[in-house]
Amino acid sequence: MNVLPQGHPPFKVGKLGVLLINLGTPEGTSYWPMRRYLKEFLSDRRVIEVNPVLWWVLLNGIILSTRPKKSGHAYEQIWNREKNESPLKTITRSQAEKLAARLADLPNVIVDWGMRYGLPPTAERIQALKDQGCDRILLFPLYPQYSASTTATALDKAYDALKTMRWQPAIRTVPPYFDNPAHIEALALSLDAHLKTLDWEPDVILASFHGLPKDYFMAGDPYHCQCMKTARLLAERLKLPREKLQVVFQSRFGKAEWLQPYAQQTVEELPSKGVKKLLMITPGFASDCVETLEEVAIGLKETFEEAGGEKFSVVPCLNDSEPSIAMLDAIVRNELKGWV
Ligand SMILES: C=CC1=C(C)c2cc3[nH]c(cc4nc(cc5[nH]c(cc1n2)c(C)c5CCC(=O)O)C(CCC(=O)O)=C4C)c(C)c3C=C
Ligand SMILES: [Fe+2]
Numbered sequence: 001m002n003v004l005p006q007g008h009p010p011f012k013v014g015k016l017g018v019l020l021i022n023l024g025t026p027e028g029t030s031y032w033p034m035r036r037y038l039k040e041f042l043s044d045r046r047v048i049e050v051n052p053v054l055w056w057v058l059l060n061g062i063i064l065s066t067r068p069k070k071s072g073h074a075y076e077q078i079w080n081r082e083k084n085e086s087p088l089k090t091i092t093r094s095q096a097e098k099l100a101a102r103l104a105d106l107p108n109v110i111v112d113w114g115m116r117y118g119l120p121p122t123a124e125r126i127q128a129l130k131d132q133g134c135d136r137i138l139l140f141p142l143y144p145q146y147s148a149s150t151t152a153t154a155l156d157k158a159y160d161a162l163k164t165m166r167w168q169p170a171i172r173t174v175p176p177y178f179d180n181p182a183h184i185e186a187l188a189l190s191l192d193a194h195l196k197t198l199d200w201e202p203d204v205i206l207a208s209f210h211g212l213p214k215d216y217f218m219a220g221d222p223y224h225c226q227c228m229k230t231a232r233l234l235a236e237r238l239k240l241p242r243e244k245l246q247v248v249f250q251s252r253f254g255k256a257e258w259l260q261p262y263a264q265q266t267v268e269e270l271p272s273k274g275v276k277k278l279l280m281i282t283p284g285f286a287s288d289c290v291e292t293l294e295e296v297a298i299g300l301k302e303t304f305e306e307a308g309g310e311k312f313s314v315v316p317c318l319n320d321s322e323p324s325i326a327m328l329d330a331i332v333r334n335e336l337k338g339w340v
């Protein structure tokens with residue numbers, strides 16, 4: 001125990017924090033919670049890079065009056081009613097809890113989780129770790145592939161919080177893990193396990209990643225290349241022929257060109273090319289969310305069936321599965337070297 005001179009302010013040190021940071025999610029599906037979430041998200045200059053004055057007018061004049069209703073409807077379909085929260089939040093919390101249990105043999109490690117947008121805020125969780133005596137913190141943005149619109153903004157937000165601290169903890173950040181063997185292995189195990197639950201063999205497996213405006217790619221964002229590499233390594237690991245595992249990009253927002261091929265268009269065209277049995281996997285999402293559970297599992301299923309497809313299934317994201325927690329555990333232990 002520290003013996004402090006009289007009048008010395010109390011402090012705690014000697015612990016190590018691991019903070020999982022996910023994107024964030026609305027607190028409810030009705031207009032105001034949806035609007036609050038979308039406003040914070042879509043006001044981020046890392047996400048929307050268009051002219052700020054023009055964007056302010058568009059966002060406040062049009063998007064925030066129409067999008068909350070549309071998105072709220074999508075969240076309604078997938079809401080975790082038992083906990084009254086979005087699945088992204090339920091899953092991220094569980095990932096942190098299970099990771100903490102896996103790391104229990106490491107003395108002094110505290111695992112926590114926070115969100116870039118909404119609750120719990122990253123700043124609050126960094127402060128909570130600091131208050132518990134974490135003088136070293138490993139920040140772990142839960143995005144396998146790096147993008148300025150996800151990884152960088154999550155870290156910016158953490159640095160904003162550090163800027164306000166008199167006594168900052170030492171910081172490490174987890175690099176993107178798109179090609180980490182533990183990640184590829186977890187994806188392969190989950191795809192294999194899912195295939196075993198089907199009584200049919202897919203004609204094609206579509207790996208669907210969240211899209212990004214093409215301009216961001218042209219400006220040097222490595223996201224596209226990292227997605228392609230994840231898909232290639234997964235196909236190689238499973239010894240799948242090249243044409244069996246195809247890459248598409250989903251969730252296009254707005255009218256600008258995004259990374260192609262578009263998921264919606266590809267899924268619509270596949271049945272006319274003889275693909276009647278389709279399996280989808282979403283290796284860019286660490287946790288199931290509205291984009292995988294509603295857009296893919298509900299929306300793209302409908303698209304495929306309406307276009308003449310017969311069988312459709314989606315592999316769940318890695319979530320809090322055993323292979324996923326084993327992967328997080330391996331990544332964290334590697335990044336903590338020299339600290340533990
Ligand atoms: C221009 C807008 C957007 C960019 C760029 C963008 C990049 C991007 N997003 C993810 C991961 C997720 N996005 C999610 C939801 C979501 N994304 C956008 C817009 C952009 N994303 C919006 C408006 C929304 C909200 C839902 C909607 O209104 O459609 C989510 C899900 C969150 C949840 O609560 O479930 C994730 C995850 C990545 C990986 C990415 C860039 C590579
Ligand atoms: Fe997004």
Ligand SMILES: [Fe+2]
Binds near residue numbers: 224225
């Ligand atoms: Fe590339």
